[in-house]
Amino acid sequence: MGAHxxxxNKIDDVAGKAKEAFGKATDDHSTEAEGKIDQAKASVKDAVENVKDAFKK
Structure with a gap:
C-alpha cells in the first residue's frame, strides 16, 4: 500500500468520523449516516489495498 x-484513506476515515459526530451533535440522522458510510468506504479501500499488497509479495 502506497503512502498516498x-x-x-485515513483522511476519508477521519472526515467520516467528523461528519458522524456533527450529525449526532445536530441530531441530523442523514449526516450521521453519511459519516458512517464514509468510514466504511475508507475501510473497504484499506482492505482492497491490503489484498493488492499481499499479491505483490
Whole structure:
C-alpha cells in the first residue's frame, strides 16, 4: 500500500468520523449516516489495498 493511499484513506476515515459526530451533535440522522458510510468506504479501500499488497509479495 502506497503512502498516498494510506493518507487518503485515513483522511476519508477521519472526515467520516467528523461528519458522524456533527450529525449526532445536530441530531441530523442523514449526516450521521453519511459519516458512517464514509468510514466504511475508507475501510473497504484499506482492505482492497491490503489484498493488492499481499499479491505483490
Amino acid at each position: 493511499e494510506k493518507v487518503s
